[in-house]
Amino acid sequence: MxxxxxxxxxxxxxxxxxxxxxxxxxxxxxxxxxxxxxxxxxxxxxxxxxxxxxxxxxxxxxxxxxxxxxxxxxxxxxxxxxxxxxxxxxxxxxxxxxxxxxxxxxxxxxxxxxxxxxxxxxxxxxxxxxxxxxxxxxxxxxxxxYLEDDPSLKAELSADQKIQVIGRVIDNVQKLPVSDEVLRTSGLDVHDAQKISADGEYFSSVLEEQGFFDSEVAGKLKEVFRAAQTDLQDEQPVFVHGDAHGDNIFVKRGEDGNAEASLLDIEGLRISNRYHDWSEILNKAAFLQHLERTQPDLYAPIEGNVKNMWLDSEVPFEEDAIIQQVTGGDERQVRNFRVTRIYDMLTRIMAGRDGTHPLQKVRTELYRDLIKKELE
CATH class of the missing domain: 3.30.200.20 (Phosphorylase Kinase; domain 1)
Incomplete structure (x- = not known):
């Protein structure tokens, strides 16, 4: 050598x-x-x-x-x-x-x-x-x-530009056609209107029985998911990455001088509606930025990872602005977006409600508070 x-x-x-x-x-x-x-x-x-x-x-x-x-x-x-x-x-x-x-x-x-x-x-x-x-x-x-990433270019991106890159990635994934054959034979999890509605009602009942929600909150949740099925049936199925944050997006300078984006880590791919990827991003950002503000000792060990994901407090996601951009302000679509976001939070609560890790406990409590706020 x-x-x-x-x-x-x-x-x-x-x-x-x-x-x-x-x-x-x-x-x-x-x-x-x-x-x-x-x-x-x-x-x-x-x-x-x-x-x-x-x-x-x-x-x-x-x-x-x-x-x-x-x-x-x-x-x-x-x-x-x-x-x-x-x-x-x-x-x-x-x-x-x-x-x-x-x-x-x-x-x-x-x-x-x-x-x-x-x-x-x-x-x-x-x-x-x-x-x-x-x-x-x-x-x-x-x-x-092997795909190239340019850390120096990423460092130059403003918060708005990072959000735009995430949106660009989500929009592109949703352009890919989901055929009837893919729906039937691909083996991907399909979160369609029936599943979201049925799961939402079931999750609400289980969490009520376990004392996580009182009867009033659980009743409102069941009503929301029963009513949502009809509207959600009108949504076209799309591919959902499920983790379209900055750590799974590589950027580099293209020949024309503009930023080129590549998407990695396809392990969590599934089929759902066009609000699901944004729901995942908003919920993750809400949790991690809450952790950053209120639990610095828990946040410190993961700070570097969170910054790489573009989900720290330096990248403030304006929920209402994103919902407006995705839905165009249509009332039915706004309801579908918000129901999908509640569904994603309920899914996380169900998976982590018996967990003992402090991060799981903080996330579970936060999502309960956010769901209650959505129902007000």
Whole structure:
């Protein structure tokens, strides 16, 4: 290895073998400290071996994005590399993650196929799969095209520009046609009028029984969801990303000088109405900015992530302005937007109501207050 290559690795936090110098077995052996590899090291080693078996190579000059770190709840090894002569990002999991990988692979292929039916191309790019990895019949990994992000350009964006980029991404995803065949056979979760109405009533009953809502609030919620079904039936089904925030959007300067946007992380794709992606963004922003204001000790460890998501207090989302922009002020559409937002909050409450983590408790209490306010 040349000296300049060795120096580049050290500057990136790696030893000359391309590993963490603290845990590298080759370094330990050289220093007389050889020991059994940790479980994490074994998983990473197995992942790299699998990638080599399909002709993939790892870019050791780039730190892994994820590497089975239990403290960070990482379930995958994600790293830049090369496959068939092109730059890619590898994502490798254990057999327990096979369903998630298959789902993400299906979602990317669905969106790629939907784009082929458009008369005009989208003005954003959606990440595409370029390879996959199987152990027997079990999918254990996939490769996506490597997309560039420009942190300096992101830093130049104003709060309004960040909101506009999010809106642009959501609008483009909603341009993709959802065919009857996709509705019937894709396997995606479909949150149509019937499901939203039925779930809303059911969630309200369960939360009333558990004392989370009193009978008056629960009764109002049931009435809202019963009445909403007719209006929601008129909404056209669209693809919903579910996490269209800044951390899942890459931007770079295009040849014309304008910002180009790419959308990543398609794992949570589903079908719903055109208000659902914005509901997710508004609810996440409300929670995280509330946390920033009222719980600084809880907010501090996730501050960097929240800023990368463009959901911190420096990006104030004007709810009424966004609803006006999306609905054009139409009363029926405004009601559908607000019902969808309540539905999303109820879904989060149901998932986290028994949780013990402080963040879950804060979010659950906040969403209860916001729902009560919506019903006033």
């Amino acid at each position: 040349r000296d300049d290559e060795r120096d580049a690795l050290k500057e990136s936090g790696y030893c000359e073998h391309g590993n963490n110098p603290v845990t590298c077995l080759a370094c330990k052996k050289r220093e007389g400290q050889e020991g059994e590899p940790t479980q994490q090291e074994k998983k990473v080693g197995q992942a790299k071996g699998l990638l080599e078996s399909i002709g993939g190579t790892i870019d050791v000059a780039v730190r892994p994005f994820k590497q089975f770190d239990e403290k960070r709840h990482e379930r995958f090894f994600i790293q830049k590399g090369e496959l068939n002569g092109r730059a890619v990002v590898f994502k490798v999991g254990e057999t327990a993650s096979a369903d998630r990988l298959r789902g993400e692979s299906r979602n990317m292929r669905l969106l790629e196929a939907a784009q082929s039916d458009l008369e005009s191309p989208l003005d954003i790019h959606i990440v595409r799969q370029v390879g996959e990895l199987f152990v027997g019949d079990t999918m254990t990994g996939l490769a996506t095209e």
